[in-house]
Amino acid sequence: MLLRLASTALSALLMALTTVLAAEVEFENALTEKPTIECGHGRLSVGVSTSKEPPSHVFAKGHFNRPDCSFRNTTHVVFDFEKCDVSRKRERIK
Secondary structure (H helix, E strand, C coil): CHHHHHHHHHHHHHHHHHHHHHHHCCCCCCECCCCEEEEECCEEEEECCECCCCCCEEECCCCCCCCCCEEECCCEEEEEHHHHCCCCCCCCCC
16 A cells, blocks of 8 residues: 555656656747648648748647648648548637
């Protein structure tokens, strides 16, 4: 019981330490302005500007290994709603 409690405390400490260290990490390449997002018929186009080279990866959540939904070293990508399981929500622009 005492060993399990110590193990749980150690795990909690490691997670807290990892969170603190991750917050201190600065990336050499950063966005220089807000991304441009355009919604089209069945697709979503995203463009980014970065301080150095293009971002190494831009991908749809959950589809990192899918070629149609994961892009390398580019500042402009187009996601197909059907292929990449992109959720749509219609809203009026005010």
